Amino acid sequence: MYLIFPNDPSTDFLKExxxxxxxxxxEINLVECEASDDSYTATKDFLATIPEGRTIFFVGHxxxxxxxxxxxxxxxKRPLITLKNINLFKNSKLILMACNSxxxxxxxxxxxxxxxxxxFGLLPSEMRELQVNRKIREIGLAExxxxxxxxxxxxxxxxxxxxxxxxxxxxxxLATFVSTYIxxxxxxxxTDKNMVKVAKLLFYVKKxxxxx
Numbered sequence: 001m002y003l004i005f006p007n008d009p010s011t012d013f014l015k016e017x018x019x020x021x022x023x024x025x026x027e028i029n030l031v032e033c034e035a036s037d038d039s040y041t042a043t044k045d046f047l048a049t050i051p052e053g054r055t056i057f058f059v060g061h062x063x064x065x066x067x068x069x070x071x072x073x074x075x076x077k078r079p080l081i082t083l084k085n086i087n088l089f090k091n092s093k094l095i096l097m098a099c100n101s102x103x104x105x106x107x108x109x110x111x112x113x114x115x116x117x118x119x120f121g122l123l124p125s126e127m128r129e130l131q132v133n134r135k136i137r138e139i140g141l142a143e144x145x146x147x148x149x150x151x152x153x154x155x156x157x158x159x160x161x162x163x164x165x166x167x168x169x170x171x172x173x174l175a176t177f178v179s180t181y182i183x184x185x186x187x188x189x190x191t192d193k194n195m196v197k198v199a200k201l202l203f204y205v206k207k208x209x210x211x212x
Contacts, residue, residue, distance in 0.1 A: 001025055001164075002050055003057045006033040006070040008077060010125050013150050014059055017097070017157045021057070024165040035075040043069060043080060052090035052113075055169055057161070062096060062119075064103040087113040093169055097157050099123040102210045109212075116171040118160075118178070121208025124201075125150060139200045148198050152185065175211035182206040 003025075005011075005018050021028055033043040050056070061068040061077060069080030086108045094117035096105065101119035105112075124130050127146060131137050141149075156178065163177060182202050189199035 001027070001055050001057075002029045002031055003059070004031040004033070004047075004067075004081075005058075006060045006068060006077070006080060007035070008060060008068075008071040009073060010071070011060055013125065014097075014154065014157065016154050017059060017161070020158045021161050024161060033069040033080055035070040035072040035077075040069050040078065040080065044085070047081070047085070048088055050089065050092075053092060054089070055093040055095065055164060056089055057095045057097065058101070059097045059157070062098040062101040062104045064100070064107050067096065067098060067101065067104060083108050083111055086111050086115075089113065089115050091115060093171055094118070095160065095164070095171075095174070096120070097160065099125075099129075102208050105210055105212075116212060118171050118174055118211045119209070120205065122204065123153060125153075133204075136201065136204060139197050141197050141201060145197045145201070148195065149201055152198070152202070156181065171211045175209060178209060179206055182209075 003021050022030065031043060031046060033039050058067055065083050066079035067081040068077040071077035090113040092115040094115050096117060096119045099120065099122055102121050105117040105119040122133055122136060124146065127143060130141055159181065160174060160178065163174060168174060182205060186199045186202050189195040
């Protein structure tokens with residue numbers, strides 16, 4: 001089992017998820033990528049050695065054609081896993097706990113070498129990310145709303161990892177669990193007028209979830 005977690009200030013809040021994973025799987029292979037050229041090269045070389053048929057978690061940022069590596073306040077993130085090298089993961093389970101990983105899974109469907117994937121749409125962690133999508137922008141989320149959303153994200157990711165720890169590796173089952181869990185959260189949050197905006201954001205998270 002492998003956990004890819006590029007170091008990036010915008011995802012520092014997810015280190016709680018990483019620590020949770022290590023507690024559940026002491027033997028897990030933690031793959032970190034720093035912002036340097038040497039680290040990108042070393043990480044790509046290591047990814048090429050992963051045997052087929054593994055469960056691979058990725059926690060970070062994604063786009064239509066890439067999953068990104070490390071970044072810093074001075075260095076921008078760059079593509080780490082792309083449409084050109086996604087075929088490294090043959091016959092594997094790809095659990096992509098990353099923003100815009102739905103687009104990446106859809107784009108890479110014919111190149112994934114029989115690997116199944118679970119992916120998410122927009123998972124904002126910074127206020128500036130809320131301006132990218134018009135529907136999300138119109139919700140009018142405040143800083144407090146984003147903080148609550150990040151708390152929910154941490155809890156959700158930890159639950160996904162806990163499910164896998166209990167032997168649940170089926171991507172479709174995990175997707176059903178995530179969808180059901182988010183629906184329950186939405187129903188709880190809409191009863192609190194202070195949480196309605198967060199509930200609306202979760203609606204889009206559920207809507208954009210894909211598997212396969």
